[in-house]
Each structure stands twice: as C-alpha cells, then as structure tokens.
Amino acid sequence: DQQVKQNSPSLSVQEGRISILNCDYTNSMFDYFLWYKKYPAEGPTFLISISSIKDKNEDGRFTVFLNKSAKHLSLHIVPSQPGDSAVYFCAASPLGNSGYALNFGKGTSLLVTP
C-alpha cells in the first residue's frame, strides 16, 4: 500500500512561470517531509525538507508547503528554469527509529520549456 502519492506523473511549465508539484500521504505518523530531484542516469539529490511543526519552508526559488490536516504537501518553484527539468520525488519519514527509512512517491517529471 503506497503511503506517499504523487498523482501527477508529469508536468510541463513555461520558463519563468511557477511550477507546483503536489504530494499526498496517508500515514499520520509521518513527521518529516523531503523533496528530491533526479536527473537521468544520476541518483536523487536532496532539494528541500520540512518538519511537521512548520507549514512552510523556503530556500531560494523553492518553497515547500505542508497542510497536515489535509495530509498534503506541495513544492513551488518560482521562477521555473529549463535546468529544473527533472523528476521530483516526494518522501516522508515517520516518527521514532523507523524514521531511518524514507517512503517515496512515484515521482513527477517536470519539463520547463523555454
């Protein structure tokens, strides 16, 4: 049973506009959420994270929003650049020692067009 869901397999955005990637989760024990970016033939790289005690975290062009009541988080990229074209994975970590294992979504492939 998939506990982290990214329902949009792909997204296309024009350069300079905002990209919004969405993620839903089902496990209320998740308390830490992360976004990873993956280019072809490379491993995923950490992008940004948010703890459940916050509802927003910002790092440059990237902002993650967390809505705990809806079990939903989103990644906003603004302005989008062609170099942002990649697969973005949402991941979640549960409380306690089991938090050593991250649960990942299927990923959303973002294409930023010039």
Place this chain on the structure above:
Amino acid sequence: ETGVTQTPRHLVMGMTNKKSLKCEQHLGHNAMYWYKQSAKKPLELMFVYNFKEQTENNSVPSRFSPECPNSSHLFLHLHTLQPEDSALYLCASGAGRAGGGYGYTFGSGTRLTVV
C-alpha cells in the same frame, strides 16, 4: 562525485550468475540503505543498516543478500535473479533519522539487467 560511490554503473547478468553490487561512502554517516527503482514505481526500500546492523529488511526475496562489513561499505549480493529484478539499484547513506533532516545522499545507482 556525490560522496556515495556505487560500482558497477551498469551490470548485465544471466539468471544463473552470481554478482555483487558495491557501495561506499566517506561522509561519516551511520546509516546506509539499498533502494530499488523500477519503471513507473516509487523508490522501494530494500534494506537498512544502522551502525553496521541490519535494522530493516523490507520483505526482500532471499536472492538478494546484503552485507555491511563497516559503516562505510555496503554490498548487495545477487544470485539466481529473475528478469523482473531488472531495475536501478540505488545506495544511500544518511546521518540519523531522515538523514538528520537533510535526507540521504544517494549514489548514482547500478543499472541492472537480468537476461
């Protein structure tokens, strides 16, 4: 170099072969992981090692056998695999839970093809 090195990058093996995947990290992390990425599926956790001790085996078939001789090295021994085991195998390391809030550092992966 990402700090986590995986070898080989590509591997083609027959169903009766025995091979090993290697992962090495010099980031001082205490936890190491094997993940499997198949097409159109989420990253699937296979094994977790924390301070060289296996803390999680996510119902992985016995044809996959992990080994962690020390905190810097992790192996995945493969034998009598099936074609459906063809996938990208990713190793990762992390410092503490959720990588200390910074997630894991992944290697570039081994693209495995079973013929």
